[in-house]
Amino acid sequence: MSTRVPRSNERYRRALELIPGGTQLVSRRPTRYANGVSPIFAARGKGARIWDIDGNEYIDWVSGIAAIILGYCDPVVDEAVREQMSHGTMFSINHELEIELAEELVQTIPSAEMVRYAKCGGEACAMAVRIARGATGRDKILFCGYHGWHDWYLAANLAADANLNAHLFPGIEPIGVPRALAGTALPFPFGDLAALGNLLDEHRGEVAAVIMEPMRSEEPPPGYLAGVAALCRERSVALIFDEVSSGWRIHLGGVQAHTGVTPDMTVLAKAISNGYPMGAVVGRRWVMEPAGQMFISSTYWSDTIGLRAALTTIRELRRRNVSAQLHQFGAELQRRLNAAATATGLNVRCGGVAIHPGLQFGTSDAALKSKLTTLYIQEMAKRGCHGYASFYLNAAQGSAELEQTVAAAHEVFALMQQGIETGTLDSLLECDLTQDAFRRLVR
Numbered sequence: 137m138s139t140r141v142p143r144s145n146e147r148y149r150r151a152l153e154l155i156p157g158g159t160q161l162v163s164r165r166p167t168r169y170a171n172g173v174s175p176i177f178a179a180r181g182k183g184a185r186i187w188d189i190d191g192n193e194y195i196d197w198v199s200g201i202a203a204i205i206l207g208y209c210d211p212v213v214d215e216a217v218r219e220q221m222s223h224g225t226m227f228s229i230n231h232e233l234e235i236e237l238a239e240e241l242v243q244t245i246p247s248a249e250m251v252r253y254a255k256c257g258g259e260a261c262a263m264a265v266r267i268a269r270g271a272t273g274r275d276k277i278l279f280c281g282y283h284g285w286h287d288w289y290l291a292a293n294l295a296a297d298a299n300l301n302a303h304l305f306p307g308i309e310p311i312g313v314p315r316a317l318a319g320t321a322l323p324f325p326f327g328d329l330a331a332l333g334n335l336l337d338e339h340r341g342e343v344a345a346v347i348m349e350p351m352r353s354e355e356p357p358p359g360y361l362a363g364v365a366a367l368c369r370e371r372s373v374a375l376i377f378d379e380v381s382s383g384w385r386i387h388l389g390g391v392q393a394h395t396g397v398t399p400d401m402t403v404l405a406k407a408i409s410n411g412y413p414m415g416a417v418v419g420r421r422w423v424m425e426p427a428g429q430m431f432i433s434s435t436y437w438s439d440t441i442g443l444r445a446a447l448t449t450i451r452e453l454r455r456r457n458v459s460a461q462l463h464q465f466g467a468e469l470q471r472r473l474n475a476a477a478t479a480t481g482l483n484v485r486c487g488g489v490a491i492h493p494g495l496q497f498g499t500s501d502a503a504l505k506s507k508l509t510t511l512y513i514q515e516m517a518k519r520g521c522h523g524y525a526s527f528y529l530n531a532a533q534g535s536a537e538l539e540q541t542v543a544a545a546h547e548v549f550a551l552m553q554q555g556i557e558t559g560t561l562d563s564l565l566e567c568d569l570t571q572d573a574f575r576r577l578v579r
């Protein structure tokens with residue numbers, strides 16, 4: 137095992153003794169990266185970079201699992217938060233910021249007429265599902281993609297233990313989820329309108345909502361989202377776009393503004409507040425207003441730090457025209473990485489939408505692909521680039537990050553190509569193979 141992150145490795149051994157599962161988020165498990173070589177614990181972050189507890193510096197190509205959109209410690213957002221702290225972070229009565237942020241969201245997100253707040257994405261998805269069930273008086277939920285850890289979603293694997301395989305990852309046992317929820321959450325495949333139509337027909341009159349990630353790293357097939365919206369409209373089913381991960385980068389108004397397809401409700405979190413805990417459920421009045429009669433209530437949803445961070449982040453995204461910047465930067469990153477691939481002869485392409493580029497290794501051999509992915513993550517980490525074989529962009533990434541990453545990738549691609557040509561790939565691996573935890577249907 138490599139010795140470049142000894143303190144991270146030691147701390148993780150201790151974490152496993154104290155914290156079930158070792159981390160709070162599956163995506164932070166070291167097995168998702170080059171375990172033993174990649175950093176596990178962060179000491180600090182600034183702009184596009186993080187420093188681990190062993191003193192190594194990295195460009196963070198995961199951008200705080202998509203939550204960091206302006207960059208770590210963005211001076212404008214952090215100053216607004218500090219100023220807010222000096223006035224108090226929460227009170228026994230309400231704060232006007234709730235209305236100010238709601239007004240901003242209504243102006244920005246096409247589906248937003250009314251707004252409720254939350255603190256994170258999974259919680260906001262659970263809230264959206266509760267509201268849709270309450271507003272329609274129906275129980276069943278059809279879903280596509282990943283929507284958090286709550287009972288309503290994991291219930292999918294009670295009816296068939298493979299239901300979440302393509303949306304989350306294989307092997308999820310719904311331990312602790314009441315068996316009575318079996319059959320209440322049903323998956324549908326992305327891009328297949330007929331399959332969704334059939335499922336809606338099969339459960340006619342019983343479906344409260346269709347919840348889906350409208351896109352992730354590829355454009356949805358032409359007409360697909362409009363088709364989904366039409367199917368839902370015909371059956372008076374609430375359509376919910378989960379824009380927790382897609383929101384803000386592709387367009388300030390989300391995928392719905394990018395594609396022109398407006399759902400009934402939208403779930404927002406992560407990049408909404410540049411790293412401060414915050415989430416929101418927004419939607420049309422017909423579906424949101426009944427929430428006033430439902431018991432949906434929590435002390436910290438009104439905390440002014442999240443509200444202030446979100447308000448400032450959205451205004452900064454607009455002021456700095458971040459979406460356009462990310463499109464341009466991502467396209468340049470793709471172009472330069474593809475040039476490096478060509479120059480080294482490695483069969484890899486950097487594809488996907490420009491705001492979320494990803495490497496696609498040109499092999500159908502799953503074992504080889506896994507080795508190549510792990511080797512890429514391992515060797516990039518050694519060269520100060522932390523990430524998967526994909527890139528979450530943020531506005532603090534600039535030419536220094538581009539040049540360092542392209543130079544590192546050039547060396548790493550050459551090493552990988554040499555490993556392939558000489559049959560020595562295995563000997564280059566210094567860690568176990570990365571576990572590709574999230575295998576989503578939504579590309």
Ligand SMILES: Cc1ncc(COP(=O)(O)O)c(C=O)c1O
Binds near residue numbers: 258282382406
């Ligand atoms: C689409 C989507 N929905 C929901 C969630 C859950 O959000 P959180 O981890 O903030 O609970 C995520 C997190 O990755 C997500 O990508």
